[in-house]
Amino acid sequence: MDIKALIDREPIGEKVTIKGWVRTFRSNRFIALNDGSTVKNLQAVVDFEQQPEDLLRRITTGACLALTGTIAESQGRGQNIDLMVEQIEVLGDASAEAYPLQPKKHSLEFLREIAHLRPRTQTFGAVFRIRHALQFAIHKYFNDNGFFMVHTPIITGSDAEGAGEMFRVTTLDPKQPPKTEEGEVNWKEDFFGKETNLTVSGQLEGELFALGLGKIYTFGPTFRAENSNTTRHLAEFWMIEPEVAFNDLFDNMELAEDCLKYVIRYVLEHCEDDLNFLAERQQNEEKGLAQDKRSIPLMDKLRSVVDNEFVRCSYTEAIEILRNSKPNKKKKFQYVIDEWGADLQSEHERYLVEKHFGKPVILYDYPAKIKAFYMRLNDDGKTVRAMDILFPGIGEIVGGSQREERYDVLKQKVEEFGIEEESMWWYLETRKFGTCVHSGFGLGFERLISFVTGMGNVRDVIPFPRTPKNAEF
Ligand code: 4AD
Ligand code: MG
Numbered sequence: 001m002d003i004k005a006l007i008d009r010e011p012i013g014e015k016v017t018i019k020g021w022v023r024t025f026r027s028n029r030f031i032a033l034n035d036g037s038t039v040k041n042l043q044a045v046v047d048f049e050q051q052p053e054d055l056l057r058r059i060t061t062g063a064c065l066a067l068t069g070t071i072a073e074s075q076g077r078g079q080n081i082d083l084m085v086e087q088i089e090v091l092g093d094a095s096a097e098a099y100p101l102q103p104k105k106h107s108l109e110f111l112r113e114i115a116h117l118r119p120r121t122q123t124f125g126a127v128f129r130i131r132h133a134l135q136f137a138i139h140k141y142f143n144d145n146g147f148f149m150v151h152t153p154i155i156t157g158s159d160a161e162g163a164g165e166m167f168r169v170t171t172l173d174p175k176q177p178p179k180t181e182e183g184e185v186n187w188k189e190d191f192f193g194k195e196t197n198l199t200v201s202g203q204l205e206g207e208l209f210a211l212g213l214g215k216i217y218t219f220g221p222t223f224r225a226e227n228s229n230t231t232r233h234l235a236e237f238w239m240i241e242p243e244v245a246f247n248d249l250f251d252n253m254e255l256a257e258d259c260l261k262y263v264i265r266y267v268l269e270h271c272e273d274d275l276n277f278l279a280e281r282q283q284n285e286e287k288g289l290a291q292d293k294r295s296i297p298l299m300d301k302l303r304s305v306v307d308n309e310f311v312r313c314s315y316t317e318a319i320e321i322l323r324n325s326k327p328n329k330k331k332k333f334q335y336v337i338d339e340w341g342a343d344l345q346s347e348h349e350r351y352l353v354e355k356h357f358g359k360p361v362i363l364y365d366y367p368a369k370i371k372a373f374y375m376r377l378n379d380d381g382k383t384v385r386a387m388d389i390l391f392p393g394i395g396e397i398v399g400g401s402q403r404e405e406r407y408d409v410l411k412q413k414v415e416e417f418g419i420e421e422e423s424m425w426w427y428l429e430t431r432k433f434g435t436c437v438h439s440g441f442g443l444g445f446e447r448l449i450s451f452v453t454g455m456g457n458v459r460d461v462i463p464f465p466r467t468p469k470n471a472e473f
Contacts (some may be wrong), residue, residue, distance in 0.1 A: 004037035006071065010081050010170065017068040018042060019091065021120055024103045025059045031085075035066065036119075039126050043074060044083040055088060061103050062094030062120065070246050073410070074192035081312065085376065107128040108460050115473045123281060127461055130267060134449060136267035138240055138255060141259055147215045147242060152202030154221065157194055158423045164371050165226040166197035167235075182385045185247075198223035200240050201442060204427050206401060210234060210438055211430050217242040219445075227468050232346070232395065234446060236253050236466040243440030244470045249376075249385040249402040253362050254440035255431055256389055256398050259443070262359075267452055277298065281324035295393060296306045298454045312361040313352070318363055323346050331367050342371045349388075349395040361390045374427075375401040375415040377409055387441070394451050398442020407431035 001007075001016055028048045032041035044067050048056060059065065068087040074080055100114050101121065111118040118124045118267055142149065150329070155169050172178065173189040178189040189194045189334035202218035209216045218241045225235060242255065267275065279298035286294045295301070305353070312323075322337045322344075335345050344363075353361050364387040367378060375384035389398035404410040412432055414424055449461040459465040464473050 002037035003035045003040065003042045006042060006081065006083075007040055007079075009037060010151065011071050014071050014080070015050075015069070016071060016083070017066055018044075019064070022059055022063045022065060022121075023093075023139065024061060028056060031059060031065070033065065033083075034122075034125070036125055036151075039122055039129075039273050039289055040079075041071055041077050042081075042083055043076070044069070044085050046085045046088070052090060055090070056092055057091045059088070060096040060099065062092075062099040062101055063090060064092035065089065065371040066091055070151070074370040102378050104349060108164075108457065109453075112459060112465070117462075119382075122277060124460075125391055126277050127449070129274050130271050130278075130453055131449050131461060133267050133271050134263055134452065135219070135445070137263040137270075138259075138426075140266070141262045142184075143219045144240065145215070147217050150202075150206060150209045150213075150216045150218050151216045152199070152205040152220060152244045155196050155200055156205075157192070158198045158427070159205060159419070160199070160201040160372075161397055162305065162417050163200070163224075163226075163417060165224050166200060166466050167223050167225050169196045169198060177240065182247055201239065203243065203440060203442065206241050206440065207427070208430055210245050210440065211434070211436070214431075215242070215244050216247075229468055232447060233253045233448075234462060235463055235466060237458070238445035241444060243438065245436055245438045247439040248400075248437055249364060249387060249439060252400055252402060252441060253310075253312065253364070253387055253389075256387075256441050256443070257362070258362075260389070260448075261306050263448070264452060265300055268302055268306070275302075277451050280453075295454070295469075301392065301454075302452065304389070305360060308359045310362050311357045312362045312364065313357075315366045315383065318344070318352060318397060321352065324355070325351060327351060341367045342404070346395040347392045350392075353390045353392050359390070363388050363390065371401070373413040373419060374403050375412070377413070385439075387459070389441075391451055394447050396444075397447045397451065398441050398443050400439065402439040404420060404435065405431060405435045405437055439451070457462055 003020065004016060018033065020033040023032040023041050024036050024289045025031050029046055031044040031046060033044050034041045066089040067081045067083060067085050069085040072082050072084050074082040090402050101117055111121065119128065159166055179187040180186045199222055201222055202220055206216055206218050221236055223236050223240045226233065275298065282295065282298050319337060319340050327333050328337050333347050338346065365378060365383045366386040368382055368384045370382050375386050377384055385402035388396050391397045404413060411428060414421060446458040446461050450458050453461060455461050459467065
């Protein structure tokens, strides 16, 4: 039995053996033991007169123990049951001097430096149990709605987003690569006989399957070599990308809104203990701050997303709102908005969500120039059927679009964007044979977890963050 089952069932009088790690040991009597099954600890009560002193000395924070004893009603406050310990076995010592995780507050920055041990903390236990629940809810949502999961490739020969921020995959010797007659690296001699990279998105391959299976989604790792050192960017992150034949942009918005609400509701229903712990953690973190500097309490924030309809607002309307906004007029924005066509920065996105509308916003119909080549061109000839979903505290959490399904228009876009046609022939060909209206989006998994857990940095919601100059562990 694990500690979660014990706490749920309260089997008073039953004899059990529980294995876990010591969180604290106080008064030579009370061990708080945790096995990862729940954020709650089991209180184990030791009769120190019955136990040899050298054994008691080995019960230190971080040590791994097997405790055998009987479950009794707790005499203390804070828990319903205690384990009355009869036998203690030390499975793994943790030297009190050397163990870096002491029962005190450690900064998240420090914990990132010991990412091999941070799963043992209450905070990371809660975050990663929620990460698990969210990914389960995502699969459940799509499965229950008739979607098929497609495993799109991790190694690709195309640049889906056309941003060129890719990690190269090669087996060539960097010191002596084979050269062409012109003196360039001869990629024909590389493993795949061409240039290949780690994927930035499974979308293009996902589209091929949507144009056969109807409703599909991918959920895989994606890689971006953008040199952004922010709290929202990772070089390796996970993305959920549904793609649906016959959906237009507004169907796409509805799907994304419904999916986000479903998975957040799922976590509210299934992860109460972990969410409560994280909500309390957030409150403690912000204790010293003035009222207007504090974030919305975690549970209120999650419920407001589940209960409110997301705003739909066109890019053009958004530009008007921003242009007339106080921070724009007073030049408080780092990037002042004065012209239609400007790319929105996270400060603008957050103004719209947090100050102007006060709820999630779906922005759509962006200028073609600032979006990817595959988005469907509107009749005005200057905007595309793109949509971004903006969340409080996060900014962009979803990016999606209706896809350009017209062969001639798509071919022209490929040329305009300077994309090599040889790397895209198969994508273009789907527009020649049985093409149709279709749409999809990408949901950044770490941004979603960051929103749900209230953790301010995506590095703290992925087990092993990869960021510029950082691939330890
Ligand atoms: O807006 P993006 O670049 O869209 C695409 O990749 C499309 N192919 C998706 C599609 O239509 N199928 O990325 C989608 C989402 C963003 O909204 C953001 O949540 C997340 O992926 N994202 C990142 N998350 C963490 N670190 C990064 N470097 C990210 N880049 C994007
Ligand atoms: Mg985007």
